[in-house]
Amino acid sequence: MRLAIVSDLHGNLLALEALLADLKRRAPDAVVNLGDCVTSPLWPRETMALLETLRWPTVRGNHDRWLAEPARIAASRTIAFTHDALTAEQRTRLVNVPEQREFDDVLAVHGRPGDDAAYLLEDSIDDRLCLATSDEVARRLGGSRASLVLCGHSHLQHVAQVGVSLVVNPGAVGCPRYADNGTPARNEGGSPHARYAIATRRHGSAPWSVELFALAYDFEAVAARARANGRTDWAEAFMK
Numbered sequence: 001m002r003l004a005i006v007s008d009l010h011g012n013l014l015a016l017e018a019l020l021a022d023l024k025r026r027a028p029d030a031v032v033n034l035g036d037c038v039t040s041p042l043w044p045r046e047t048m049a050l051l052e053t054l055r056w057p058t059v060r061g062n063h064d065r066w067l068a069e070p071a072r073i074a075a076s077r078t079i080a081f082t083h084d085a086l087t088a089e090q091r092t093r094l095v096n097v098p099e100q101r102e103f104d105d106v107l108a109v110h111g112r113p114g115d116d117a118a119y120l121l122e123d124s125i126d127d128r129l130c131l132a133t134s135d136e137v138a139r140r141l142g143g144s145r146a147s148l149v150l151c152g153h154s155h156l157q158h159v160a161q162v163g164v165s166l167v168v169n170p171g172a173v174g175c176p177r178y179a180d181n182g183t184p185a186r187n188e189g190g191s192p193h194a195r196y197a198i199a200t201r202r203h204g205s206a207p208w209s210v211e212l213f214a215l216a217y218d219f220e221a222v223a224a225r226a227r228a229n230g231r232t233d234w235a236e237a238f239m240k
Helices: 013-026 044-054 061-068 070-075 077-085 088-093 134-142 218-226 232-238
Strands: 001-007 030-033 098-101 106-109 122-125 127-130 148-149 157-160 165-168 194-200 209-215
Touching: 001 013, 013 044, 013 209, 013 218, 044 077, 044 088, 044 148, 061 077, 061 088, 077 148, 134 157, 134 165, 134 209, 165 194
Parallel strands: 001 030, 106 148, 148 165
Antiparallel strands: 001 194, 098 106, 122 127, 157 165, 194 209
């Protein structure tokens, strides 16, 4: 069983295309998408159209949910841009995606169980993220006995063994942290690479192995798209 894990595409069509090319080469058995699919000032409509052809099992992210919340739309020009780029039917499909999935001893969520806008593996301290303790992650898991737990939301790649569960955050495919609300140089060091993971289980009771990937693609083209849509802040994040 080789399971590709992707999250936080955030409407970055070029990152998604780079991901698909790499997945074709590595040929996992399945792909699961942990949400925050299209919200961005980049290519939300085009990314949504491509995702609809892939039919990956998906969980809903907080940004997917916020596309149906008027207060969020009014407060964020990124969410407003994405809302206007999608059809009503596409927005409805995103909002109706389940908030978690369980299959083959795997639990998939966007943030943490029961809260798509909260971190599972990290704590926020002074607007930066640090790794949470194993005891705290176990508490957030709420007694889950899944052998593999998948989460996104923080955009930070990490793997942690917490009790019987291997917890994997694949990182963000399409969006560096704080692209939408901060100056990149003031935040955690990183890069705009398209990040994802593949988890492999060779026998039914064997431990999971995990590979983490960071793919280069045309970052300047993404920055140019952001600038064309009036978002120099997003452009800066991709040229960090």
